[in-house]
Amino acid sequence: MSTPDLSLDLGLDLSLGAGAGQREDRPGPAARTGPSPEELLAGLNDPQQAAVRHAGAPLLVVAGAGSGKTRVLTRRIAWLISERKAHPGSILAITFTNKAAAEMKERVEELVGRRARLMWVSTFHSACVRILRKEIDKLGYKSSFSIYDAQDQKRLMTLVIKDLDLDPRKFQPGPVLHWVSNHKNELRDHEDVAADAKNGVEQSYAAAYSLYQRRLHEANALDFDDLIMTTVHLMQAFPEVRETYRRRFRHVLVDEYQDTNHAQYALIHQLCADDPEVSEEQRVEPAELMVVGDADQSIYAFRGANIRNILDFEQDFPDATSILLEQNYRSTQTILTAANAVIGHNQGRKDKRLWSDAGDGARIVGYVADDERDEARFVSDEIDKLTDDGHRAGDVAVFYRTNAQSRVFEEVFIRTGQPYKVVGGVRFYERREVRDALAYLRMLVNADDSVSLRRILNVPKRGIGDRAVACVNELAERERITFWEALRRAEDAPGLATRSLTNIRGFVALVEELQAMVAAGERADVVLSTALDKSGLLAELEASDDPQDETRVENLGELVAVAREFSDDPLAGPSADPADVDADLVAPGLADFLERVALVADSDQIPDDDDGQGVVTLMTLHTAKGLEFPTVFLTGLEDGVFPHSRALGDRTELEEERRLAYVGITRARERLYISRAVVRSSWGAPAHNPASRFLDELPVDLVDWRRTEAAQTSWGRPDLAASSPAYSGTGFQPTAAGRRHFSAAAARADAASKSIRNRSVPSLEPGDRVTHDSFGLGTVVALEGQGDKTIASIDFGSGPVKRLLLRVAPIEKL
Numbered sequence: 109m110s111t112p113d114l115s116l117d118l119g120l121d122l123s124l125g126a127g128a129g130q131r132e133d134r135p136g137p138a139a140r141t142g143p144s145p146e147e148l149l150a151g152l153n154d155p156q157q158a159a160v161r162h163a164g165a166p167l168l169v170v171a172g173a174g175s176g177k178t179r180v181l182t183r184r185i186a187w188l189i190s191e192r193k194a195h196p197g198s199i200l201a202i203t204f205t206n207k208a209a210a211e212m213k214e215r216v217e218e219l220v221g222r223r224a225r226l227m228w229v230s231t232f233h234s235a236c237v238r239i240l241r242k243e244i245d246k247l248g249y250k251s252s253f254s255i256y257d258a259q260d261q262k263r264l265m266t267l268v269i270k271d272l273d274l275d276p277r278k279f280q281p282g283p284v285l286h287w288v289s290n291h292k293n294e295l296r297d298h299e300d301v302a303a304d305a306k307n308g309v310e311q312s313y314a315a316a317y318s319l320y321q322r323r324l325h326e327a328n329a330l331d332f333d334d335l336i337m338t339t340v341h342l343m344q345a346f347p348e349v350r351e352t353y354r355r356r357f358r359h360v361l362v363d364e365y366q367d368t369n370h371a372q373y374a375l376i377h378q379l380c381a382d383d384p385e386v387s388e389e390q391r392v393e394p395a396e397l398m399v400v401g402d403a404d405q406s407i408y409a410f411r412g413a414n415i416r417n418i419l420d421f422e423q424d425f426p427d428a429t430s431i432l433l434e435q436n437y438r439s440t441q442t443i444l445t446a447a448n449a450v451i452g453h454n455q456g457r458k459d460k461r462l463w464s465d466a467g468d469g470a471r472i473v474g475y476v477a478d479d480e481r482d483e484a485r486f487v488s489d490e491i492d493k494l495t496d497d498g499h500r501a502g503d504v505a506v507f508y509r510t511n512a513q514s515r516v517f518e519e520v521f522i523r524t525g526q527p528y529k530v531v532g533g534v535r536f537y538e539r540r541e542v543r544d545a546l547a548y549l550r551m552l553v554n555a556d557d558s559v560s561l562r563r564i565l566n567v568p569k570r571g572i573g574d575r576a577v578a579c580v581n582e583l584a585e586r587e588r589i590t591f592w593e594a595l596r597r598a599e600d601a602p603g604l605a606t607r608s609l610t611n612i613r614g615f616v617a618l619v620e621e622l623q624a625m626v627a628a629g630e631r632a633d634v635v636l637s638t639a640l641d642k643s644g645l646l647a648e649l650e651a652s653d654d655p656q657d658e659t660r661v662e663n664l665g666e667l668v669a670v671a672r673e674f675s676d677d678p679l680a681g682p683s684a685d686p687a688d689v690d691a692d693l694v695a696p697g698l699a700d701f702l703e704r705v706a707l708v709a710d711s712d713q714i715p716d717d718d719d720g721q722g723v724v725t726l727m728t729l730h731t732a733k734g735l736e737f738p739t740v741f742l743t744g745l746e747d748g749v750f751p752h753s754r755a756l757g758d759r760t761e762l763e764e765e766r767r768l769a770y771v772g773i774t775r776a777r778e779r780l781y782i783s784r785a786v787v788r789s790s791w792g793a794p795a796h797n798p799a800s801r802f803l804d805e806l807p808v809d810l811v812d813w814r815r816t817e818a819a820q821t822s823w824g825r826p827d828l829a830a831s832s833p834a835y836s837g838t839g840f841q842p843t844a845a846g847r848r849h850f851s852a853a854a855a856r857a858d859a860a861s862k863s864i865r866n867r868s869v870p871s872l873e874p875g876d877r878v879t880h881d882s883f884g885l886g887t888v889v890a891l892e893g894q895g896d897k898t899i900a901s902i903d904f905g906s907g908p909v910k911r912l913l914l915r916v917a918p919i920e921k922l
């Protein structure tokens with residue numbers, strides 16, 4: 109498990125006993141089943157204790173960052189089981205990530221023993237998947253449905269747009285999907301949306317939504333947003349299903365409530381709100397609900413999160429009780445004062461009096477870098493100093509606004525030999541070979557999953573080309589059967605060449621053999637290894653002399669290892685308790701594994717500490733939510749970077765960015781560093797961004813500026829820093845005029861630098877490692893053409909290999 113520093117601290121004192129075995133040795137009444145009430149409440153202040161002990165009415169715990177909300181929620185679960193004798197199976201706790209869920213479960217188990225395993229502690233998505241696996245047949249899906257991720261969705265939407273003959277320049281899969289997602293988060297299905305379409309464009313969008321949904325259904329697949337929406341619709345359409353879960357879940361607890369969207373809110377409502385329309389004898393007493401959150405940390409509006417859910421809790425649940433936590437146990441007073449000062453600039457919020465008795469601690473360290481490379485060097489040097497002073501690298505986190513900003517830190521860390529881990533960069537599960545392997549597994553579990561099936565039909569190459577696919581497709585459409593069924597009847601496909609037929613038969617035989625293994629309940633890792641082997645996928649990669657394929661083989665090895673670990677994990681499968689509604693689900697192993705993989709989130713990748721020293725963690729601010737680190741570097745504090753350029757002219761968006769800053773600052777326990785770069789390359793050209801307005805909002809005396817704009821030298825207009833009073837000294841209080849002056853000068857410098865930009869073509873060979881300003885680290889796969897016209901094919905790990913004209917591509921050889 110991870111160290112306390114790196115993870116959510118869920119607040120249980122380990123001295124309470126490491127496991128059930130230890131407690132059984134205790135004399136007297138302790139031999140009952142668990143800790144005493146005093147132990148369960150130890151290390152909690154009065155309002156925290158009140159929240160743990162509260163019984164009855166819906167409970168809202170609102171409090172600023174680091175005030176122990178998550179700790180209270182965890183303790184409350186233990187309290188419910190231990191003191192209130194709640195059946196663990198009657199508890200549903202929702203966390204923001206799978207990792208947080210696993211840790212919470214573990215902590216509760218440390219306290220109350222193995223029976224805690226029957227609780228449902230999971231993300232909204234995982235909880236919905238569990239419910240749907242059990243109930244979705246009522247909506248005409250099979251319980252083996254696939255879960256489509258962003259890439260699958262994009263493939264499918266691209267096909268839909270093509271099928272509808274929509275102009276691909278006007279209708280791109282990304283924006284259409286975003287639009288669909290918004291509607292799903294609002295629980296609006298394609299029929300609602302079509303009925304409301306006001307003009308031609310909206311009608312086309314609605315048509316795309318509708319066909320997309322039909323194709324998903326045909327593939328027996330749900331996308332991410334469907335998981336929640338479908339569960340809510342199911343409960344609305346089938347009162348008996350709703351009643352089953354209302355009876356089952358007597359306690360519902362939700363962490364990070366400020367980031368719930370409408371669909372998630374509706375789900376909670378289905379489970380916990382009183383239902384005046386139901387007759388007295390059918391009425392199920394609503395579950396006890398506890399939600400915890402902080403409106404100032406709501407940072408997912410772009411995914412439909414609705415800050416009103418927390419602000420309106422007392423209206424939504426009229427008899428609700430609220431508890432306020434005001435003491436922060438995470439950070440020094442300096443860090444807290446800084447956070448409070450920044451968030452204080454948002455309007456219409458409830459002011460909170462968050463305080464800490466940890467003392468003032470160190471001042472915040474500020475640094476103005478010449479450019480992003482200089483900024484990364486500064487961070488690296490400071491980490492060196494910290495580790496020289498005996499601090500652990502694992503205690504350090506570097507935050508930035510967008511994923512692409514990680515690249516330069518990676519380069520510098522690689523050069524200095526500083527071990528690090530990027531959380532949520534190029535994701536393992538998005539790599540081509542990993543997706544190929546998973547597509548095999550997915551179609552074994554769900555043969556209707558045509559996106560997966562088509563993906564692997566000719567991977568590795570087995571002579572089933574586009575023409576053959578078209579013939580089979582025609583058969584499928586004519587006979588109204590699925591693509592897989594059509595493959596099995598390929599001899600009926602019109603115009604199919606004999607060779608193709610033979611090849612298809614070979615493929616069908618392979619799949620059926622593997623399906624038989626799955627049906628027999630074979631372990632996920634065994635099925636996977638067999639599939640890799642018998643399909644020839646592994647052999648093809650092993651035989652290749654493309655250096656990138658070597659990494660691919662390693663990645664597949666890693667995937668098998670993940671599957672093995674999963675199959676060995678006693679907690680992974682469904683529980684065997686007869687009281688559990690899942691008990692009659694056969695444990696298919698492979699389906700569980702795929703589900704786990706499909707629901708992996710960025711922050712689930714946070715490294716566990718293996719050697720005691722740990723590694724520096726790099727992540728975006730969004731991913732940092734809920735976590736804490738002794739040392740935090742908040743980087744890229746520039747207007748246009750953070751706050752994001754999109755937000756500059758929009759007060760609502762700017763306030764969301766400010767909440768993100770508040771989240772970032774409050775992750776730090778002891779030391780906070782803030783930095784910005786005067787020049788930062790953006791799409792291959794230098795951009796000069798003014799200081800982030802959030803810097804102006806920090807009280808001047810809290811920050812120890814190690815280097816300021818006046819001291820920096822390398823950018824083209826030295827006169828500016830001197831002539832503008834706004835940028836001299838250490839105070840960083842640029843006036844609006846100063847800011848305008850600065851931006852105009854920056855734009856001029858920018859244009860000049862673009863025109864003189866006369867790069868030579870880097871000389872590359874296949875196998876060379878390069879970095880690209882937008883795509884990050886990559887490996888050169890092939891080169892074509894010469895001189896100015898040289899085109900390099902480069903694999904950036906995710907997505908297809910890119911072909912780039914070297915003369916203009918913002919690439920550097922490593």
Ligand code: ATP
Pocket residue numbers: 116117118119151152153156171172173174175176177178179180402405436437438733734735736
């Ligand atoms: P966030 O808003 O960032 O999610 P939170 O309110 O959930 O924060 P926790 O993560 O639960 O806060 O707690 C923050 C830190 O304070 C943790 O290290 C936790 O162990 C510690 N803590 C919480 N309550 C107490 C307490 N009463 N005494 C000592 N330490 C505490």
Ligand code: MG
Pocket residue numbers: 177178179734
């Ligand atoms: Mg928390």
